[in-house]
Amino acid sequence: MTTDARTTVERYDPTSIEARWQERWAAGGLHRTPDHVEGRPNWYALTMFPYTSGDLHVGHWFAMAPSDTLVRYRRMRGHNVLFPMGFDAFGLPAENAAIKGGLHPRDWTDANIERMRGQLKRMGASFDWDREVNTSDPSYYRWTQWWFAQLFKNDLAYRGEALVNWCPSCNTTLANEQVVDGTCERCDSVVEQRMMSQWFFRITNFAEELLDNEGLDWPEHVKTMQRNWIGRSEGVEVSFALEQPTAGGVDEVRVFTTRPDTICGVTFMVLAPEHPLVGALTTPEQREAVESYVANARRLTEIERQSTEREKTGVFTGSYCTNRITGERVQIWVADYALATYGTGAVMGVPAHDQRDFDFSRKYGLDVRVVISPPDWDGSPLTEAYIEPGLAVNSGQFDGMPNDEVKGAVAAYLEERGWGASKVTYRLRDWLISRQRYWGAPIPIIHCEQCGTVVVPDDQLPVELPYDVEFRPTGESPLALSEAFVHTTCPECDGPARRETDTMDTFMCSSWYFMRYPDPHNTSMPVSRDEAETWLPVDQYTGGSEHATMHLLYARFFYKFARDIGLVPGDEPFTRYFSQGQILGPDGRRMSKSRGNVVAPDDQVVRWGADTFRAYLMFLGPWEQGGPYDVDGIVGVSRWLNRLWTLVVDPPTRLEDPEGASAVELRRAAHSTLERVTEDLERKRMNTMVAALMELTNALQRWRDAGSVDGAAWDEAIELLLLMLAPSCPHAAEELWERTGHTYSVHEQTWPVFDPALAAEDRVEIAVQVNGKVRERLELAADADEATAREAANALPRIAELVEGHEVVRVIYVPGRLLNIVVR
RNA sequence: GCCGAAGUGGCGGAAUCGGCAGACGCGGCGGUCUCAAAAACCGUUGAGGGGCAACCCUCGUGUGGGUUCGAGUCCCACCUUCGGCACCA
Numbered sequence: 033m034t035t036d037a038r039t040t041v042e043r044y045d046p047t048s049i050e051a052r053w054q055e056r057w058a059a060g061g062l063h064r065t066p067d068h069v070e071g072r073p074n075w076y077a078l079t080m081f082p083y084t085s086g087d088l089h090v091g092h093w094f095a096m097a098p099s100d101t102l103v104r105y106r107r108m109r110g111h112n113v114l115f116p117m118g119f120d121a122f123g124l125p126a127e128n129a130a131i132k133g134g135l136h137p138r139d140w141t142d143a144n145i146e147r148m149r150g151q152l153k154r155m156g157a158s159f160d161w162d163r164e165v166n167t168s169d170p171s172y173y174r175w176t177q178w179w180f181a182q183l184f185k186n187d188l189a190y191r192g193e194a195l196v197n198w199c200p201s202c203n204t205t206l207a208n209e210q211v212v213d214g215t216c217e218r219c220d221s222v223v224e225q226r227m228m229s230q231w232f233f234r235i236t237n238f239a240e241e242l243l244d245n246e247g248l249d250w251p252e253h254v255k256t257m258q259r260n261w262i263g264r265s266e267g268v269e270v271s272f273a274l275e276q277p278t279a280g281g282v283d284e285v286r287v288f289t290t291r292p293d294t295i296c297g298v299t300f301m302v303l304a305p306e307h308p309l310v311g312a313l314t315t316p317e318q319r320e321a322v323e324s325y326v327a328n329a330r331r332l333t334e335i336e337r338q339s340t341e342r343e344k345t346g347v348f349t350g351s352y353c354t355n356r357i358t359g360e361r362v363q364i365w366v367a368d369y370a371l372a373t374y375g376t377g378a379v380m381g382v383p384a385h386d387q388r389d390f391d392f393s394r395k396y397g398l399d400v401r402v403v404i405s406p407p408d409w410d411g412s413p414l415t416e417a418y419i420e421p422g423l424a425v426n427s428g429q430f431d432g433m434p435n436d437e438v439k440g441a442v443a444a445y446l447e448e449r450g451w452g453a454s455k456v457t458y459r460l461r462d463w464l465i466s467r468q469r470y471w472g473a474p475i476p477i478i479h480c481e482q483c484g485t486v487v488v489p490d491d492q493l494p495v496e497l498p499y500d501v502e503f504r505p506t507g508e509s510p511l512a513l514s515e516a517f518v519h520t521t522c523p524e525c526d527g528p529a530r531r532e533t534d535t536m537d538t539f540m541c542s543s544w545y546f547m548r549y550p551d552p553h554n555t556s557m558p559v560s561r562d563e564a565e566t567w568l569p570v571d572q573y574t575g576g577s578e579h580a581t582m583h584l585l586y587a588r589f590f591y592k593f594a595r596d597i598g599l600v601p602g603d604e605p606f607t608r609y610f611s612q613g614q615i616l617g618p619d620g621r622r623m624s625k626s627r628g629n630v631v632a633p634d635d636q637v638v639r640w641g642a643d644t645f646r647a648y649l650m651f652l653g654p655w656e657q658g659g660p661y662d663v664d665g666i667v668g669v670s671r672w673l674n675r676l677w678t679l680v681v682d683p684p685t686r687l688e689d690p691e692g693a694s695a696v697e698l699r700r701a702a703h704s705t706l707e708r709v710t711e712d713l714e715r716k717r718m719n720t721m722v723a724a725l726m727e728l729t730n731a732l733q734r735w736r737d738a739g740s741v742d743g744a745a746w747d748e749a750i751e752l753l754l755l756m757l758a759p760s761c762p763h764a765a766e767e768l769w770e771r772t773g774h775t776y777s778v779h780e781q782t783w784p785v786f787d788p789a790l791a792a793e794d795r796v797e798i799a800v801q802v803n804g805k806v807r808e809r810l811e812l813a814a815d816a817d818e819a820t821a822r823e824a825a826n827a828l829p830r831i832a833e834l835v836e837g838h839e840v841v842r843v844i845y846v847p848g849r850l851l852n853i854v855v856r
Numbered sequence: 857g858c859c860g861a862a863g864u865g866g867c868g869g870a871a872u873c874g875g876c877a878g879a880c881g882c883g884g885c886g887g888u889c890u891c892a893a894a895a896a897c898c899g900u901u902g903a904g905g906g907g908c909a910a911c912c913c914u915c916g917u918g919u920g921g922g923u924u925c926g927a928g929u930c931c932c933a934c935c936u937u938c939g940g941c942a943c944c945a
Binding site: 080082083085120123124125196197205206207208209210211253254256257260261263333334335336337338339341342373460461463464466467468469537538539542576577578579580581582583611613614616620621622651652653654656657658659660661662664665666667668669671672674711715719720722723724726727730797798799800801803804805806809841842843844846849850852853854 | 870938940943944
């Protein structure tokens with residue numbers, strides 16, 4: 033051992049190494065991405081941009097460090113990789129900071145971006161900063177407004193009514209997040225639901241196409257979540273005649289049902305509390321009860337209302353309608369388990385064949401009429417709803433038919449008479465994009481008394497956010513208080529007009545940002561067709577699983593629309609998608625300041641270095657799962673890089689090996705590691721990739737300490753190790769690459785190819801089992817056949833003893849794995 | 857509640873196809889070096905039991921069943937935790 037000598041060897045000092053290389057890479061423009069490089073196919077790798085909350089947290093690094101590693105690997109595999117970064121900069125927290133801390137959202141956001149950009153640079157990620165986007169910059173949101181205008185011109189934007197959370201004391205709308213247990217987080221007042229006129233996008237026009245995600249190389253569970261979110265249902269929309277037409281002349285109630293086969297079993301009708309007919313159908317005697325019920329329902333969230341555990345409640349309106357098929361009179365109730373946002377906002381109550389309806393009928397003493405017969409049913413009352421298939425009964429002309437056939441027959445019957453029609457309904461709702469807030473992109477609409485609703489012409493974009501605004505809560509967007517902003521002239525008639533004062537949902541900004549990176553400085557289009565063809569669609573998108581439905585559906589919707597207006601190629605924005613897990617605090621819970629379990633990434637970088645921190649985040653566990661961040665575990669990665677460093681700067685004393693065994697073993701170790709690491713990178717298994725590098729380091733260290741190794745094999749192994757290290761620990765790899773006499777830069781090298789012949793083991797150990805229990809181990813040639821294995825096993829005394837006196841019924845041989853002798 | 861995912865040593869995790877459970881690391885224990893400590897390095901470490909010992913036996917992948925020569929892996933039922941549920945992003 034040469035421990036003493038080694039203590040004098042230069043120690044690994046990540047801080048100085050990392051700063052030096054980051055400077056050199058930036059100065060040389062190593063990460064600038066040209067549109068085309070001869071012989072290198074383009075690859076667009078994108079990781080979700082951060083919201084400008086103030087500080088980069090460990091979760092951001094958990095997304096970006098592995099992404100950067102894969103990008104560097106892909107470059108070494110010969111691709112010209114676009115790997116951009118930007119900032120999702122509009123949103124509620126900036127406005128909250130303004131109200132609470134007196135900082136203007138613009139200043140708060142800009143300062144945060146400045147800090148976060150610095151933090152991102154310190155992690156050594158190879159972003160092309162020349163393409164940075166900032167969604168709150170007029171040069172960006174000008175195009176967000178352009179998208180709105182395009183959607184408007186294509187009849188995909190419309191105005192409609194929707195409920196918002198309303199705090200009567202603050203006199204303002206509230207985000208769901210600001211409502212805590214039904215009260216305002218600021219003043220504790222009870223939050224109301226208020227109907228407001230808002231802008232929507234017709235994303236439901238694209239429901240069918242969004243549903244078709246079969247061909248995407250995405251995780252199956254994400255595709256499943258999206259399909260379930262869209263929630264396609266086939267059924268029938270059917271009208272029930274009102275006994276008394278309303279004062280407004282409405283004479284029917286429409287319901288959507290997926291079970292038209294049970295229509296003869298309808299014993300009541302349920303309207304959602306927000307259903308437009310509730311007021312008109314409520315009789316004077318019932319008015320008080322209904323109004324108080326509706327007021328109460330507005331305090332509940334949809335999640336609470338949809339709970340099947342909760343006791344069903346409702347109130348009779350006093351009105352009746354007629355089931356046209358049976359001619360029967362049916363009570364109309366209001367109940368909060370009917371949702372205004374799904375179907376028609378009204379449902380038919382069939383207690384015999386729907387559990388919710390069954391529970392409801394029990395509570396309020398409503399009839400239960402069986403119309404699908406359970407097997408061997410004797411006509412006795414049901415104890416729960418029967419939802420399985422069966423034959424129709426009590427259904428007049430449909431009696432005796434299997435219920436599946438009744439569905440079609442009822443639909444046809446209704447259609448013939450004009451009482452209803454087959455219909456496909458989606459759970460997906462149109463996208464509400466209006467926000468009564470300041471810090472967002474203004475909706476580019478002008479309201480003119482003469483011309484009505486007029487979209488701002490492209491050449492007048494952007495509609496800029498005024499800096500000088502008050503945040504007095506008035507119930508309108510703070511923009512409404514800015515006279516200079518509101519008063520304008522109509523682009524069509526030049527008459528006086530008012531600007532729309534709502535801003536857009538920040539999801540809009542993030543629905544198209546990936547189309548901007550290919551052409552970030554274009555002033556005449558969000559992206560030119562040429563640049564779109566060059567880079568789109570994104571080859572690999574990576575982001576948190578919390579975005580699996582909303583953001584990814586919105587982005588897909590935007591892309592399909594972009595295709596329809598001829599902006600981009602293909603049908604889908606993200607060819608591949610990777611859903612990374614969430615990093616938790618050391619206590620296994622979500623990191624939050626109030627829990628005091630936040631780990632500051634900057635502290636980790638200062639203490640251990642960016643390479644160590646990057647590698648540790650990958651080593652922690654599977655990338656797609658995330659998990660707790662254990663502050664103590666990082667020392668293992670630090671020790672590893674230290675040992676690796678020492679291995680290179682203090683190589684074996686004798687680079688010769690007369691017997692030659694070390695050459696074979698070293699090459700086998702290096703090439704089998706290369707095989708594993710390559711495979712792991714291809715499959716994004718970052719944790720086992722790091723483990724494989726550790727194992728190779730440990731093996732090399734054993735050889736080094738043995739004192740004498742084959743020089744050529746050693747050099748080859750070190751070279752391979754550094755090339756494999758380059759994607760995950762770019763600074764250390766670059767430094768050691770230089771120190772081993774190679775030319776700049778390790779990141780411009782070609783990924784090595786492993787030699788299967790060198791990697792292969794020639795002898796393997798297999799398990800010898802008797803009746804499935806391992807009793808012995810056996811070393812065999814890797815290509816040994818079953819007869820050889822059986823013979824060798826029988827020669828083992830323990831095996832012979834266990835088999836002795838028993839009949840061998842079966843022998844299973846799995847080459848390279850095991851031999852199982854089954855005896856009786 | 858609904859949709860999706862995950863449960864493996866003291867801890868994070870590994871185990872392409874159903875084939876030796878616990879790779880790699882943290883922590884612990886023992887040791888080297890040191891006046892001492894830290895750092896570094898070496899050895900050891902699933903639980904229980906047996907043996908002077910080399911070793912051997914039993915149990916063990918959230919719970920309960922099942923399929924199979926063989927189950928962490930497949931099937932059925934359940935429990936717990938996490939993500940999302942449309943104005944946090």
